[in-house]
Amino acid sequence: MSVVESIKSATSTAFSFEILPPLKGNSMDSIMNTIDVLREFDPKYINITTHRSERVREWNADGTLRVLSRRRRPGTVAVAAAIHHKYNIPVVPHILCGGFTREETEYVLIDLQFLGITDLLLLRGDKAAEENYYLPTSGGNAFAIDLQRQVNDFNRGLFEDGSSMNRPIVPFRYGMACYPEKHEDSPSLESDVLLAKKKVDAGAEYLVTQMFYDNRKYFDFVDKCRACGIDVPIIPGLKPLRKASQLDVLPRLFHIEMPDALVAEMKRCTTDEQAAEVGIEWCTMQALELKAKGVPSIHFYALNATQSVKRVAQKVY
Numbered sequence: 001m002s003v004v005e006s007i008k009s010a011t012s013t014a015f016s017f018e019i020l021p022p023l024k025g026n027s028m029d030s031i032m033n034t035i036d037v038l039r040e041f042d043p044k045y046i047n048i049t050t051h052r053s054e055r056v057r058e059w060n061a062d063g064t065l066r067v068l069s070r071r072r073r074p075g076t077v078a079v080a081a082a083i084h085h086k087y088n089i090p091v092v093p094h095i096l097c098g099g100f101t102r103e104e105t106e107y108v109l110i111d112l113q114f115l116g117i118t119d120l121l122l123l124r125g126d127k128a129a130e131e132n133y134y135l136p137t138s139g140g141n142a143f144a145i146d147l148q149r150q151v152n153d154f155n156r157g158l159f160e161d162g163s164s165m166n167r168p169i170v171p172f173r174y175g176m177a178c179y180p181e182k183h184e185d186s187p188s189l190e191s192d193v194l195l196a197k198k199k200v201d202a203g204a205e206y207l208v209t210q211m212f213y214d215n216r217k218y219f220d221f222v223d224k225c226r227a228c229g230i231d232v233p234i235i236p237g238l239k240p241l242r243k244a245s246q247l248d249v250l251p252r253l254f255h256i257e258m259p260d261a262l263v264a265e266m267k268r269c270t271t272d273e274q275a276a277e278v279g280i281e282w283c284t285m286q287a288l289e290l291k292a293k294g295v296p297s298i299h300f301y302a303l304n305a306t307q308s309v310k311r312v313a314q315k316v317y
Contacts, residue, residue, distance in 0.1 A: 002173045003090055003119045004205040006044045007233055007297045013290070014297035015317055016235075017309060018047035021075045028082060034306045035087060041313045044297065045090040046083060047121060050076045051099075077108060081115045090119060092175070097147050098125030101139035105150060106160050113169055120174040121208065122147050134185060144176060145195075148202050178207040178234065180221035184255040193224045206233040208299055211250070213282065214259045215289050236290055239301035240308040241279030243272045280311050287316045 007014050017038055019031050035046065051074075080091040093112065095105060112118065124144040127134040136142035141150060150160065155171040157164055176199045182189045196207060207230075212218055218236050225234060241247075244266050247258055262282050269275040287298055298316075300309045 001090075002205075003045045003092060003175065004173065004233065006090065007206065007235070010044065010297070013295055013316075014044040015041045015300075015313060016043050016045050016047065016297060017300040017302040018049065019079075020049050020303055021051070021079045024074055028079065031079065031083070032086075034302055035083065035089075037306050037310050038302065038313065039087065039089065041317045043089055045092050045119065047092045047299070048076050048080050048083070048094065050094040050096050050125075077111050077115070077117075080112075080117055084115070084117060091117060092119045092121050093117065094121045094123055095147060095151070096123050096125035097136065097141040097143060098127070098134065099137055099140075101137060102141060102150060102160050103139070105141070105147070106154070109151070109154050109172070112172075116170075118170050118172050120151065120172050122151060122174050122176050122204070145198060145202065148174075148176070148199065148204070152203055173205055174203070175206040175208055175235075176204040177210065178221070178225075179210045180212050180217045181210070181256050183210075189221070189224070193221075193228050193230075196225060197228050197230050200230050200232050204232065206235060208235045209237045210254060210256065211237045211239045211301055212256055213262055213286070214257065215286055217257075218290070219293070233296040235297045235299050236295055237299045237301060238283055238286055238312075239303075240276075240283035240305050240312055241266065242276045242305055242308060244269050244275045246275075246279075276308060279305075280308050283308070283312045284315050287312055291316060 001009070017034075019034055022028055022030060076093050080093045083089060084091045095108065112120075122144055124134070124147075141147040151172055151174060153160075155169070157169065159165065178196045179186070179192050182192050186192045186195070200207070209218065209221070222234050239250075241250075241262075247263060247266055250256060251258060262278075265278045265282070266275055269278060290298055300312070302309045
């Protein structure tokens with residue numbers, strides 16, 4: 001059963017979460033611990049992020065400077081395979097435009113086919129750490145809708161060079177991202193909604209939102225999408241705050257707004273432990289309201305927040 005079929009067949013609001021591959025050279029213990037903690041809530045799927053290479057500068061022994069390309073978190077396909085094999089929980093690896101050529105993307109798709117992993121989340125990806133703004137990778141897909149086109153061609157049995165495959169495949173099914181508070185590079189929320197409509201018209205079976213802390217923004221966004229003719233599930237993404245510093249960090253990184261009431265509560269905290277409690281309470285309030293409104297699923301961004309997500313899920317599921 002595909003991810004979207006699993007969500008649609010659920011009798012109540014489904015649960016899912018997202019994890020990161022470990023840093024290069026580290027074990028998968030932290031990932032397995034997260035899954036062991038959260039699988040009691042019957043996750044319909046687990047998302048695994050993908051990370052592009054970054055340019056780093058190092059000094060040579062002779063005093064000259066060299067620029068290297070390194071990936072700090074390789075292994076998305078391997079992590080997906082390990083989880084799929086050990087837990088028998090559907091996995092959804094992220095596929096990015098930024099940092100990858102179309103040929104590299106094609107080989108990832110081939111590997112996933114061999115492994116029997118056919119659910120994907122297609123994303124443009126963030127700008128590189130050394131860039132001031134997003135620049136398409138030479139030889140890669142410029143935007144998510146271009147990546148979508150490549151996956152659709154692959155599903156039809158066509159390689160990137162236009163040649164045909166020698167055997168039938170199980171078509172990939174995929175979701176894509178959406179932004180209730182507008183993507184940072186979008187001129188307006190209305191243009192974001194129209195782009196989401198293009199994604200759905202071209203084959204996206206569901207949309208997953210960027211994290212948000214004001215449910216009204218989600219509900220307003222969904223209303224705009226429905227009015228535009230988007231009829232696929234729109235899955236809200238939540239992340240419980242763990243530190244007061246995230247009031248500044250998350251808006252800067254993800255271009256989201258923090259409600260005044262949440263800011264006031266967090267500023268009363270004098271320790272990270274107090275801030276984490278506020279974060280759990282706020283996220284629980286969000287999730288309960290979303291569930292009461294009948295959202296198809298809630299997706300939790302679990303990075304460094306496993307125990308917080310568990311406590312929220314205990315009250316919601």
